[in-house]
Amino acid sequence: MKRVLYLTIIASMALLSCKESAPKLTQGIWRASLMTQDSVEIPFVFEVRMAENDTIFDIITGDYRYEVKDIKVTDDSLFVNMPLFSSSFKILLTKNGMQGNLIRSAYTMPFKAESNNSARFKEVHSIKGVAAGRWQITLGEKELIGEFEENEDRVTGSFLSPSGDYRFFEGVVNKDGKLMMSCFDGGFIRLFVADIDGDTLRNIKMHSGFSTVEEGTGFRNESAALPDAYSVTGLKKGYTSLGFTFPDTDGNPVSLSDERFKDKITVVQISGSWCPNCLDESRFLMEMLEKYSAHMEVICLSFERSDDFETAKKEAMKLVNVAGITYPVLITGHTPANVKVALPELDNFRAFPTSLIIDKKGKVRKIHSGFTGPGTGVHYRNFVTEFTSFVDSLIAE
Secondary structure (H helix, E strand, C coil): HHHHHHHHHHHHHHHHHHHHHCCCCCCEEEEEEEEECCCCCCEEEEEEEEEEEEEEEEEEEEEEEEEECEEECCCCCCECCCCCCEEEEEEEEEEEEEEEEECCCCCCEEEEEEEECCCCCCCCCCCCCCCCCCEEEECCEEEEEEEEECCCCCCCEEEEEEEEEECCEEEEEECCCCEEEEEEECCCCCEEEEEEEEEEEEEEEEECCEEEEEEEEEECCCCCCCCCCCCCCCCCCCCCCCCCCCEECCEEEEEEECCCHHCCCCEEECCCCCCCHHHHHHHHHHHHHHCCCCCCEEEECCCCCCHHHHHHHHHHHHHHHCCCCCCCHHHHHHHHHHHHHHHHHHHECCCCCEEEECCCCEEEEEEECCCCCCHHHHHHHHHHHHHHHHHHHHHCC
8 A cells, every 4th residue: 555655656757847847928029941952041030028918929021020929838848820821830849949831832941949048040140231232133034132131230221123122131241242131931941052252142042931042143233223113013004093893701792982082092902811011901901091091092993813702702801800901801702823713903003912003083193013011121111201202292283
């Protein structure tokens, strides 16, 4: 009997010891990385914090924070659903940090993280003053503009393309002059590396997602510019306006001829919740709607990857919630490949998002293809100035 009691006590102590030593999620800064098919690390940094009883991740790139709230903590496991872009994490807490997978519809990427580490790259920003500025970059058949800024310990910036920018990047120039910058927001997963040789970028590689690698070259060009975003998409000959009727998220039909849009400037946004640049544009349009609340309306035409109303509505509402959209979001019932079917008046549709600025008489005055977001610095500021100036002129008519 004594022996049985002794063994029971020992077993209980062992179980208690295991329970007490189980790894716990700690608040603070974590360094994370995603592994590509070629075993290349794409690093990023996030902060774990608590708000009341909820666990929150803030993904940090430069001054930009992307908040993730849908997190379930179960014993030593985490289940993290990204707000947009159909991405999720399954994570196991370990003695050394976290390990698991990022799961997307097309692929899965190995994930790991360590706490109390804010260094995105293992190498520090050693050579300063060589990356800042504007770079003209060729990746295969793609022509990009790299716009970078520097401070004492990092390089930040983005890449611009005719269809939109690559959002927020952060990185360093190591002691050998290699520029390394990464981006992760659940939608874009990218690592850019290049050797800086004076005013030339050599041995460029852009890793995207699990398996894509593009190689190229670049050079410093402070006057580099993309094609005019207002000249890409137009209306077909004979058209000066749009005519459509689509249901909003409550199933109510909405048309440009509705009373609320009469004698107002209206921006029609062609968008989708799967599109990272659409998030940035939606936030911008909310700012403009607040600024011009007496004179402007916005309508979002949502093109989701499903043509089923309920499925498309569910996806569209994710963007509504993340961006804080208060303007009507219409479920077109068309997938991104069928914009021309939904809007047959358009000529040469090229990019998500695309926005049409319509005057008080219902005439389409400008069409902007793509979006240059806040990650592009001066390009974004110039866009905002140009947009507000044009709206002011339409109000004055």
